[in-house]
Amino acid sequence: MVLVAGAIIVALVTAALYVRAVRAREGSLDHRGGMRLVLWMGAIVPTVLLTVLLLFALPAMRPMETGPEDLVIRVEGEQFWWRVAYRPPGEEPLLSANEIRVPTGRRVHLVLAAGDVIHSFWIPGLAGKMDMIPGRDNDLVVEAEKPGRYRGVCAEFCGLSHALMAFEVVAMEPEAFDAWLLAQRGASTGASEGRGAALFTQNGCGACHAVRGTAHDAAIGPDLSRFGARTSLGAGILEPTRANIAAFIRDPQGAKPGARMPAYKTMSEADAKAIAAYLKGLQ
Structure with a gap:
């Protein structure tokens, strides 16, 4: 037209x-x-x-108004990924990373911040740009009209992998979103079972990453709870196949220059694939 x-x-x-x-x-x-x-x-x-x-x-x-009953999601930009915390009214925060889910037809209050340098939060199909500044919270209110997926990016140069810092917003029907949010609070399937889980612990992965249902509750790197249900690896840059996950574990800077995750180049490919299988099984 x-x-x-x-x-x-x-x-x-x-x-x-x-x-x-x-x-x-x-x-x-x-x-x-x-x-x-x-x-x-x-x-x-x-x-x-x-x-x-x-x-x-x-x-x-005009900015959309929010009330105390509206869902609050805190998103912090890191180098080079997104820390996400759902804060439903009257409930404990629920942590995630690199993916945001919202209910359609409801207003969602996004609280935007940064943990290191200035980032810019932008979902072209859903909302305008908003800076993420260390030490300051900025507010952005969004409301998805229909179910679907919206790709978001960082729109402010923040380092070597600025262009490799994306995320996905998944808009869900309200009932489906409520059921999803409730299910997320439980332990991930296979959270502490098998060789991959043991290798995850032995190699110190739990010193940076949290997995609900295990003793690992660190908050330095992305929360990996239910990682197997995510649609991307490395903040929107890779398909989360076992081969890609194993390669990322051994050499994260190869896929994302400047990433702060340490490389495990001496780890055998078999061990890396076992950990990858474990992460894919976290549902």
Whole structure:
């Protein structure tokens, strides 16, 4: 529809110019008439149209109000991933990372901050940009109208892997979201079983990462609880296959330069794949 409207406007303007310039009587065009045309078409008409559009859009630009019953989600930008904490009214925070889920038809209050340098939180299909500044909380209110997935990015240069810092917003039907949020509070399936779980502990992964249902509750790196249900690896840059997870464990800087996660290049490929299988099993 936009293309059709644009084509109609271009055709009308071209026809008007043709009539005015080509079919005009000899001597009817002069410098004063040309300057009047420039003044009207280049200044007066655009000014009036833009003013009308601004007055029409201003009411829609007012910040949405939130109440105490609305869901609060705190998102902190890190180098180079996203720390996420759901804070339902009257309940304990629920931690996650690199993915945000919201209910459709409800207002969600996003509290945005940064743990290291300035980041910029941007979901083009859902909300405008908002800076994330260390030591300060900024507020952004969003409301998804229909279920779907929205890709978000960091829009402020924050280091070597700035362009590799993405996330996904999943908008769910309210009932489905409530059920999902309730289920997240339980322990992940297979949280402390098998060879991969043992290797996860032996290699010190729990010193940085938390997994609900285990003794690992560190908050230095991303929370890995129910990691197997996520749709991306490394903050939106890789498909979470076992091969990609194993490669990321052994050499995270290879996929994300400047990442603070230490490399495990001396770890055998078999051990890395066992840990990857364990993480994929966290549902």
